[in-house]
Amino acid sequence: MTAPTLKLVNLKTHFFTREGVVKSVDGVDFEVKAGEVLGLVGESGSGKSVTGFSILGLIDPPGRIVDGQILYRGEDLTRATPERLRALRGKNIAMVFQDPMMTLNPVLRVDTQMIEAVRAHDDVDDAAARARALAALAQVGIPSPEARLRSYPHQFSGGMRQRVAIAIALLNRPDLIVADEPTTALDVTIQGQILFEMRKLCRDTGTALIWVTHDLAVVAGLADHIAVMYAGRIVEHGPTATILEQPRHPYTRGLIGSVPTRGHRGQALFQIPGMAPSPLRLPPGCAFQPRCDRASDQCATMPDLRDMAPDHHARCWHPVA
Numbered sequence: 001m002t003a004p005t006l007k008l009v010n011l012k013t014h015f016f017t018r019e020g021v022v023k024s025v026d027g028v029d030f031e032v033k034a035g036e037v038l039g040l041v042g043e044s045g046s047g048k049s050v051t052g053f054s055i056l057g058l059i060d061p062p063g064r065i066v067d068g069q070i071l072y073r074g075e076d077l078t079r080a081t082p083e084r085l086r087a088l089r090g091k092n093i094a095m096v097f098q099d100p101m102m103t104l105n106p107v108l109r110v111d112t113q114m115i116e117a118v119r120a121h122d123d124v125d126d127a128a129a130r131a132r133a134l135a136a137l138a139q140v141g142i143p144s145p146e147a148r149l150r151s152y153p154h155q156f157s158g159g160m161r162q163r164v165a166i167a168i169a170l171l172n173r174p175d176l177i178v179a180d181e182p183t184t185a186l187d188v189t190i191q192g193q194i195l196f197e198m199r200k201l202c203r204d205t206g207t208a209l210i211w212v213t214h215d216l217a218v219v220a221g222l223a224d225h226i227a228v229m230y231a232g233r234i235v236e237h238g239p240t241a242t243i244l245e246q247p248r249h250p251y252t253r254g255l256i257g258s259v260p261t262r263g264h265r266g267q268a269l270f271q272i273p274g275m276a277p278s279p280l281r282l283p284p285g286c287a288f289q290p291r292c293d294r295a296s297d298q299c300a301t302m303p304d305l306r307d308m309a310p311d312h313h314a315r316c317w318h319p320v321a
């Protein structure tokens, strides 16, 4: 058994706002092993980005990690100094943001940025850094990378710009990449293609990958495990095929029902009724109960994540059979 690259234990990240405490992440557990892809799926506002930012040590006031552990190869990052987190970021742990311009500097040529990113963490000369930049661009499927290196970010299409941001994440051969909806702005075919390539790279290099998305269809065929998030908690977790074929949480079932499949072409898609709850006014117990057709009085008490099968867990009193 290899130890996981990353293990979250009861992670809680809250924002102390004037309106009240927003419990954006409220007791999240999951792990990712070397070379594995975890799909972290949930509607907008469910706490996916805050989970990602917490891992990278990028939570600013009024937000704070209030409880739990973030174990990166056994080291608890919730106790790491800002210097340690800075050293890990970009080298051992990389993040790809939804907007590639969070990574890219608009006024610098791509080669300048990539060479700087390598040399910030490794004492290598310009030529070696340039060679690594070229290799990373080729890995993410950028044609004629030599010519592309001399371009500015605005000279790329949206898809290519995001590939450059992903190449920068790969530059220092991180052990862990958190990709936060990096392909949402792109066409679904291209999204799948980029994730497919990323998965291959991670398998080959032993990099663990967390792929955050609101769209289950994007990770359906490509993640090893899926964790479904709702209102700051994981409500279901398991191997991808199990989650897709035997979802036990009514919310997961709803998400799957709203994904178009070939067999259902032409039929109306199932919609989860109601809206995601306001984080300041969560109902007691299971946060999904107001929208759930299986809810009972028992649901006013928060269910634990319970074993449905080995390696398959759901947080529900009345799991779908």
Ligand SMILES: Nc1ncnc2c1ncn2[C@@H]1O[C@H](COP(=O)(O)OP(=O)(O)O)[C@@H](O)[C@H]1O
Pocket (backbone or CB within 6 Å): 015, 017, 022, 023, 024, 042, 043, 044, 045, 046, 047, 048, 049, 050, 051, 062, 063, 279
């Ligand atoms: N800086 C902040 N201050 C207050 N609330 C925040 C802040 N950042 C995020 N939140 C809240 O945390 C919840 C989870 O947000 P987020 O992780 O961005 O969701 P997701 O990425 O799943 O769409 C949301 O209710 C959001 O409003």
Ligand SMILES: [Mg+2]
Pocket (backbone or CB within 6 Å): 048, 049, 050, 180, 181
């Ligand atoms: Mg987000």
